[in-house]
Amino acid sequence: MDANETKIEKGFAEGEHVVLRPVLEADLAELARLLAENPLEALPWTLQRLRKKFEDKDEPGLWGKSQRYFAIARRGGGVVGYLKESDDSNRGMYWNEHHIQDGLEDRAALGLDAVSAYLAYKQKWHNPLRISFDVLRPEEMKIDWLEQAGFELELTQERIMLYLGQPEARCLYTWFSEELLSAPAWEEEEAGS
Protein backbone atom coordinates (compact mmCIF):
# COMPACT_ATOMS: atom_id res chain seq x y z
CA MET A 1 0.00 0.00 0.00
CA ASP A 2 1.30 3.44 -0.85
CA ALA A 3 1.65 5.89 2.02
CA ASN A 4 -0.86 8.22 0.41
CA GLU A 5 -3.44 5.48 0.45
CA THR A 6 -3.48 5.56 4.26
CA LYS A 7 -6.53 7.70 4.79
CA ILE A 8 -7.42 7.16 8.41
CA GLU A 9 -9.25 10.20 9.72
CA LYS A 10 -9.13 9.22 13.37
CA GLY A 11 -6.19 9.46 15.70
CA PHE A 12 -5.03 9.85 19.26
CA ALA A 13 -5.06 13.57 18.70
CA GLU A 14 -7.40 15.23 16.26
CA GLY A 15 -7.03 18.78 15.05
CA GLU A 16 -8.90 20.79 12.50
CA HIS A 17 -6.62 19.80 9.64
CA VAL A 18 -4.57 16.84 10.90
CA VAL A 19 -4.67 13.78 13.12
CA LEU A 20 -1.81 12.34 15.15
CA ARG A 21 -1.75 8.56 15.37
CA PRO A 22 0.71 5.69 15.80
CA VAL A 23 2.80 4.93 12.73
CA LEU A 24 1.48 2.22 10.41
CA GLU A 25 3.64 0.09 8.17
CA ALA A 26 2.24 1.88 5.13
CA ASP A 27 3.59 5.18 6.50
CA LEU A 28 7.23 4.10 6.62
CA ALA A 29 8.42 5.34 3.23
CA GLU A 30 6.95 8.79 3.82
CA LEU A 31 8.16 8.88 7.40
CA ALA A 32 11.74 8.03 6.36
CA ARG A 33 11.68 10.97 3.97
CA LEU A 34 10.32 13.29 6.67
CA LEU A 35 12.90 12.14 9.22
CA ALA A 36 15.65 12.85 6.72
CA GLU A 37 14.28 16.38 6.25
CA ASN A 38 14.39 17.27 9.94
CA PRO A 39 17.70 19.00 10.74
CA LEU A 40 17.52 17.79 14.36
CA GLU A 41 17.95 14.19 13.24
CA ALA A 42 21.56 13.09 13.48
CA LEU A 43 21.16 9.93 11.39
CA PRO A 44 20.83 9.73 7.61
CA TRP A 45 17.42 8.07 7.66
CA THR A 46 16.69 5.49 4.99
CA LEU A 47 13.65 3.28 4.59
CA GLN A 48 15.82 0.29 5.47
CA ARG A 49 16.99 1.85 8.74
CA LEU A 50 13.47 2.91 9.67
CA ARG A 51 11.98 -0.49 8.81
CA LYS A 52 14.55 -2.19 11.01
CA LYS A 53 13.57 0.10 13.87
CA PHE A 54 9.89 -0.46 13.16
CA GLU A 55 10.43 -4.23 13.36
CA ASP A 56 12.51 -4.10 16.55
CA LYS A 57 11.76 -7.19 18.63
CA ASP A 58 11.64 -5.41 21.97
CA GLU A 59 9.83 -2.24 20.93
CA PRO A 60 8.02 -2.78 17.62
CA GLY A 61 6.00 -0.26 15.70
CA LEU A 62 8.02 2.80 16.74
CA TRP A 63 5.96 2.68 19.92
CA GLY A 64 8.19 1.95 22.88
CA LYS A 65 8.09 2.42 26.61
CA SER A 66 10.26 5.52 26.54
CA GLN A 67 9.94 6.72 22.94
CA ARG A 68 6.99 6.85 20.57
CA TYR A 69 6.50 8.20 17.06
CA PHE A 70 3.23 9.77 15.96
CA ALA A 71 2.44 10.11 12.28
CA ILE A 72 0.85 13.47 11.49
CA ALA A 73 -1.64 12.93 8.69
CA ARG A 74 -4.01 15.24 6.90
CA ARG A 75 -7.64 14.47 7.53
CA GLY A 76 -8.49 12.30 4.57
CA GLY A 77 -4.97 12.47 3.23
CA GLY A 78 -1.43 11.22 3.56
CA VAL A 79 1.25 11.65 6.17
CA VAL A 80 2.70 15.16 6.23
CA GLY A 81 4.78 15.07 9.38
CA TYR A 82 5.69 13.30 12.57
CA LEU A 83 6.15 13.92 16.25
CA LYS A 84 8.71 11.97 18.28
CA GLU A 85 7.82 11.80 21.97
CA SER A 86 10.32 10.68 24.62
CA ASP A 87 9.91 10.41 28.34
CA ASP A 88 12.38 9.52 31.02
CA SER A 89 11.84 7.98 34.41
CA ASN A 90 10.20 11.18 35.64
CA ARG A 91 6.44 10.84 35.45
CA GLY A 92 4.61 13.38 33.34
CA MET A 93 7.65 14.93 31.64
CA TYR A 94 7.92 14.68 27.85
CA TRP A 95 10.76 15.65 25.51
CA ASN A 96 9.73 15.97 21.88
CA GLU A 97 10.76 16.75 18.33
CA HIS A 98 8.43 17.42 15.43
CA HIS A 99 8.50 18.07 11.74
CA ILE A 100 6.05 18.96 8.98
CA GLN A 101 7.07 18.46 5.37
CA ASP A 102 9.08 21.37 4.01
CA GLY A 103 7.57 23.45 1.23
CA LEU A 104 3.89 22.70 1.78
CA GLU A 105 1.71 25.68 1.04
CA ASP A 106 -0.30 25.24 4.21
CA ARG A 107 2.65 24.11 6.37
CA ALA A 108 2.13 26.89 8.92
CA ALA A 109 -1.49 25.93 9.54
CA LEU A 110 -0.74 22.21 9.66
CA GLY A 111 2.10 22.61 12.15
CA LEU A 112 0.16 24.78 14.57
CA ASP A 113 -2.82 22.45 14.31
CA ALA A 114 -0.62 19.42 15.04
CA VAL A 115 1.10 20.96 18.06
CA SER A 116 -2.20 22.23 19.50
CA ALA A 117 -3.91 18.87 18.97
CA TYR A 118 -1.02 17.03 20.60
CA LEU A 119 -1.08 19.32 23.64
CA ALA A 120 -4.82 18.83 24.03
CA TYR A 121 -4.38 15.06 23.77
CA LYS A 122 -1.71 14.99 26.46
CA GLN A 123 -3.78 17.18 28.76
CA LYS A 124 -6.82 14.98 28.30
CA TRP A 125 -5.15 11.58 28.78
CA HIS A 126 -1.79 11.87 30.50
CA ASN A 127 -1.78 14.60 33.16
CA PRO A 128 1.51 16.05 31.88
CA LEU A 129 3.65 18.11 34.21
CA ARG A 130 5.83 19.58 31.51
CA ILE A 131 6.12 19.07 27.74
CA SER A 132 9.20 20.30 25.89
CA PHE A 133 10.16 20.53 22.25
CA ASP A 134 13.66 20.91 20.85
CA VAL A 135 13.91 23.10 17.78
CA LEU A 136 16.80 24.68 15.90
CA ARG A 137 16.72 28.47 16.05
CA PRO A 138 16.67 29.01 12.26
CA GLU A 139 13.45 26.98 12.05
CA GLU A 140 11.29 30.01 12.71
CA MET A 141 8.04 28.44 11.56
CA LYS A 142 8.33 25.64 14.12
CA ILE A 143 9.08 28.17 16.84
CA ASP A 144 6.01 30.14 15.79
CA TRP A 145 3.77 27.05 16.15
CA LEU A 146 5.08 26.39 19.62
CA GLU A 147 4.70 29.98 20.79
CA GLN A 148 1.18 30.22 19.42
CA ALA A 149 0.24 26.96 21.12
CA GLY A 150 1.37 28.28 24.52
CA PHE A 151 4.94 27.03 24.80
CA GLU A 152 7.62 29.35 26.12
CA LEU A 153 11.34 29.56 25.39
CA GLU A 154 13.17 27.96 28.30
CA LEU A 155 16.76 27.42 27.18
CA THR A 156 18.93 28.32 24.20
CA GLN A 157 22.10 26.34 23.62
CA GLU A 158 24.37 28.20 21.23
CA ARG A 159 26.40 26.47 18.50
CA ILE A 160 25.28 22.98 19.44
CA MET A 161 24.25 21.48 16.08
CA LEU A 162 25.05 21.93 12.42
CA TYR A 163 22.43 23.55 10.23
CA LEU A 164 23.29 24.08 6.56
CA GLY A 165 26.90 23.46 7.50
CA GLN A 166 27.08 26.06 10.25
CA PRO A 167 26.94 25.67 14.06
CA GLU A 168 23.51 26.81 15.21
CA ALA A 169 21.56 27.17 18.44
CA ARG A 170 19.04 24.66 19.67
CA CYS A 171 16.12 26.05 21.63
CA LEU A 172 13.99 24.30 24.23
CA TYR A 173 10.34 25.36 24.27
CA THR A 174 8.20 24.18 27.17
CA TRP A 175 4.62 24.07 28.32
CA PHE A 176 4.27 23.88 32.12
CA SER A 177 1.29 22.53 33.97
CA GLU A 178 -0.20 24.51 36.84
CA GLU A 179 0.44 21.48 39.03
CA LEU A 180 4.17 21.66 38.39
CA LEU A 181 4.43 25.39 38.82
CA SER A 182 2.55 25.28 42.11
CA ALA A 183 4.41 22.23 43.49
CA PRO A 184 7.02 22.77 46.20
CA ALA A 185 10.39 23.84 44.83
CA TRP A 186 13.71 23.28 46.51
CA GLU A 187 14.17 25.83 49.27
CA GLU A 188 17.46 27.62 49.60
CA GLU A 189 17.95 26.45 53.20
CA GLU A 190 17.72 22.84 52.07
CA ALA A 191 20.64 23.26 49.71
CA GLY A 192 23.76 21.27 50.36
CA SER A 193 27.26 22.44 49.63
Add this chain to the structure above:
Amino acid sequence: MHTIWTGERVRLRPFRDEDERCGIYEELHVTPNQFWGAWWSARQKVSKDFEEAGMLAADKYSTFAIERLDTNQLVGYEEYGIISSIAAWVGTFIKPEHWHLGFGIEAKQLCYCYLFESFPLVRVDSGTLEHHLRARSGLLKSGMTFEGCVRRMHPTAGRFCDLVTYYIFREQWEQLPIRQVVRRGAL
Protein backbone atom coordinates in the same frame (compact mmCIF):
# COMPACT_ATOMS: atom_id res chain seq x y z
CA MET B 1 43.40 8.62 19.67
CA HIS B 2 44.87 8.62 23.14
CA THR B 3 42.98 6.90 25.94
CA ILE B 4 45.15 8.01 28.86
CA TRP B 5 45.21 11.68 29.86
CA THR B 6 47.29 12.84 32.80
CA GLY B 7 47.22 16.16 34.65
CA GLU B 8 48.85 17.33 37.89
CA ARG B 9 46.52 15.52 40.29
CA VAL B 10 44.65 12.83 38.42
CA ARG B 11 44.78 10.63 35.38
CA LEU B 12 41.93 9.54 33.11
CA ARG B 13 42.37 6.00 31.86
CA PRO B 14 40.21 3.13 30.61
CA PHE B 15 38.87 0.82 33.30
CA ARG B 16 41.13 -2.21 33.67
CA ASP B 17 38.28 -4.68 33.61
CA GLU B 18 34.59 -5.16 34.16
CA ASP B 19 35.00 -5.72 37.91
CA GLU B 20 36.78 -2.42 38.37
CA ARG B 21 34.07 -0.59 36.42
CA CYS B 22 31.18 -2.31 38.20
CA GLY B 23 32.87 -1.99 41.59
CA ILE B 24 33.15 1.80 41.55
CA TYR B 25 29.68 2.14 40.08
CA GLU B 26 28.16 0.08 42.87
CA GLU B 27 30.20 1.83 45.55
CA LEU B 28 29.09 5.27 44.35
CA HIS B 29 25.46 4.52 43.65
CA VAL B 30 24.32 1.84 46.08
CA THR B 31 22.76 4.60 48.20
CA PRO B 32 20.67 7.45 46.79
CA ASN B 33 22.71 10.45 45.72
CA GLN B 34 22.25 13.39 48.08
CA PHE B 35 21.19 15.60 45.21
CA TRP B 36 19.97 13.40 42.36
CA GLY B 37 18.30 10.71 44.39
CA ALA B 38 18.30 7.03 43.44
CA TRP B 39 20.62 6.40 40.50
CA TRP B 40 21.14 2.78 39.64
CA SER B 41 21.71 0.28 36.87
CA ALA B 42 22.08 -3.42 37.60
CA ARG B 43 25.53 -5.01 37.24
CA GLN B 44 24.31 -6.91 34.18
CA LYS B 45 23.56 -3.62 32.42
CA VAL B 46 26.88 -2.05 33.40
CA SER B 47 28.69 -5.25 32.32
CA LYS B 48 26.89 -5.24 28.99
CA ASP B 49 27.97 -1.66 28.38
CA PHE B 50 31.56 -2.58 29.27
CA GLU B 51 31.74 -5.72 27.14
CA GLU B 52 31.77 -4.10 23.72
CA ALA B 53 34.80 -1.83 23.96
CA GLY B 54 35.67 -1.18 27.59
CA MET B 55 33.27 1.73 27.73
CA LEU B 56 35.22 4.11 25.51
CA ALA B 57 33.56 4.95 22.21
CA ALA B 58 33.33 7.74 19.67
CA ASP B 59 29.57 7.68 19.39
CA LYS B 60 27.97 6.41 22.58
CA TYR B 61 27.94 6.74 26.34
CA SER B 62 31.50 6.28 27.64
CA THR B 63 33.42 6.44 30.90
CA PHE B 64 37.02 6.89 32.02
CA ALA B 65 38.39 5.78 35.36
CA ILE B 66 39.76 8.68 37.45
CA GLU B 67 42.96 7.75 39.29
CA ARG B 68 44.76 10.06 41.71
CA LEU B 69 48.44 10.42 40.92
CA ASP B 70 49.86 10.48 44.45
CA THR B 71 48.37 7.15 45.59
CA ASN B 72 47.23 5.56 42.31
CA GLN B 73 43.80 5.01 43.90
CA LEU B 74 40.68 4.85 41.78
CA VAL B 75 38.67 7.83 43.03
CA GLY B 76 35.75 8.03 40.61
CA TYR B 77 34.73 8.10 37.00
CA GLU B 78 34.33 10.66 34.25
CA GLU B 79 31.54 10.08 31.77
CA TYR B 80 30.81 11.62 28.41
CA GLY B 81 28.36 11.29 25.57
CA ILE B 82 27.90 12.73 22.11
CA ILE B 83 25.06 15.24 21.60
CA SER B 84 25.66 15.99 17.91
CA SER B 85 28.48 16.05 15.40
CA ILE B 86 29.81 19.21 17.08
CA ALA B 87 28.79 18.84 20.75
CA ALA B 88 29.32 16.45 23.63
CA TRP B 89 28.50 16.37 27.34
CA VAL B 90 30.53 15.36 30.40
CA GLY B 91 29.74 14.32 33.97
CA THR B 92 31.89 13.50 37.00
CA PHE B 93 31.47 11.23 40.02
CA ILE B 94 34.07 11.29 42.81
CA LYS B 95 33.98 9.15 45.96
CA PRO B 96 33.10 11.40 48.93
CA GLU B 97 36.37 10.69 50.78
CA HIS B 98 38.22 12.28 47.85
CA TRP B 99 36.10 15.43 47.60
CA HIS B 100 37.50 18.97 47.99
CA LEU B 101 40.90 18.11 46.50
CA GLY B 102 40.29 19.39 42.98
CA PHE B 103 40.13 15.93 41.43
CA GLY B 104 36.75 16.44 39.82
CA ILE B 105 37.72 19.78 38.28
CA GLU B 106 40.91 18.40 36.76
CA ALA B 107 39.15 15.25 35.56
CA LYS B 108 36.69 17.44 33.67
CA GLN B 109 39.48 19.49 32.15
CA LEU B 110 41.30 16.34 31.03
CA CYS B 111 38.09 15.13 29.47
CA TYR B 112 37.76 18.45 27.60
CA CYS B 113 41.29 17.83 26.27
CA TYR B 114 40.35 14.33 25.15
CA LEU B 115 37.13 15.47 23.48
CA PHE B 116 38.39 18.63 21.76
CA GLU B 117 41.64 17.00 20.60
CA SER B 118 39.97 13.82 19.36
CA PHE B 119 36.75 15.05 17.76
CA PRO B 120 35.73 18.10 15.66
CA LEU B 121 33.64 19.52 18.48
CA VAL B 122 32.58 23.14 18.88
CA ARG B 123 31.33 22.83 22.46
CA VAL B 124 31.16 20.56 25.48
CA ASP B 125 28.22 20.73 27.89
CA SER B 126 27.45 19.80 31.44
CA GLY B 127 24.67 20.32 33.90
CA THR B 128 23.76 19.90 37.53
CA LEU B 129 20.93 20.70 39.89
CA GLU B 130 20.36 24.32 40.79
CA HIS B 131 20.96 23.81 44.51
CA HIS B 132 24.07 21.64 44.07
CA LEU B 133 26.40 24.53 44.78
CA ARG B 134 29.62 22.48 44.98
CA ALA B 135 29.04 21.00 41.53
CA ARG B 136 28.16 24.41 40.10
CA SER B 137 31.33 25.91 41.50
CA GLY B 138 33.37 23.02 40.08
CA LEU B 139 31.92 23.54 36.61
CA LEU B 140 32.85 27.23 36.65
CA LYS B 141 36.35 26.49 37.98
CA SER B 142 36.86 23.93 35.22
CA GLY B 143 36.41 26.70 32.66
CA MET B 144 32.73 26.36 31.82
CA THR B 145 30.22 29.21 31.51
CA PHE B 146 26.66 29.25 32.85
CA GLU B 147 24.12 28.98 30.06
CA GLY B 148 20.63 28.63 31.46
CA CYS B 149 18.08 26.70 33.41
CA VAL B 150 15.54 23.95 32.74
CA ARG B 151 12.84 24.53 35.31
CA ARG B 152 11.58 21.89 37.69
CA MET B 153 12.71 19.00 35.55
CA HIS B 154 14.07 16.71 38.25
CA PRO B 155 11.91 15.42 41.10
CA THR B 156 13.85 14.41 44.19
CA ALA B 157 12.99 14.13 47.88
CA GLY B 158 9.46 15.42 47.30
CA ARG B 159 10.59 18.54 45.47
CA PHE B 160 11.01 19.57 41.86
CA CYS B 161 14.51 20.85 41.15
CA ASP B 162 15.81 23.07 38.37
CA LEU B 163 18.63 21.84 36.15
CA VAL B 164 21.33 24.41 35.38
CA THR B 165 23.41 24.01 32.25
CA TYR B 166 26.98 25.02 31.43
CA TYR B 167 29.20 24.90 28.35
CA ILE B 168 32.73 25.45 27.17
CA PHE B 169 33.48 26.38 23.56
CA ARG B 170 36.61 25.16 21.79
CA GLU B 171 38.19 28.63 21.82
CA GLN B 172 37.65 28.86 25.61
CA TRP B 173 39.24 25.45 26.15
CA GLU B 174 42.22 26.55 24.06
CA GLN B 175 42.96 29.20 26.72
CA LEU B 176 42.90 26.81 29.71
CA PRO B 177 46.18 26.31 31.62
CA ILE B 178 45.55 22.52 31.62
CA ARG B 179 46.70 22.49 28.01
CA GLN B 180 50.23 23.37 29.15
CA VAL B 181 50.48 20.44 31.58
CA VAL B 182 48.37 17.65 30.08
CA ARG B 183 50.26 14.51 29.13
CA ARG B 184 48.81 12.22 26.51
CA GLY B 185 49.11 8.46 26.39
CA ALA B 186 50.86 5.90 28.60
CA LEU B 187 53.82 7.17 30.58
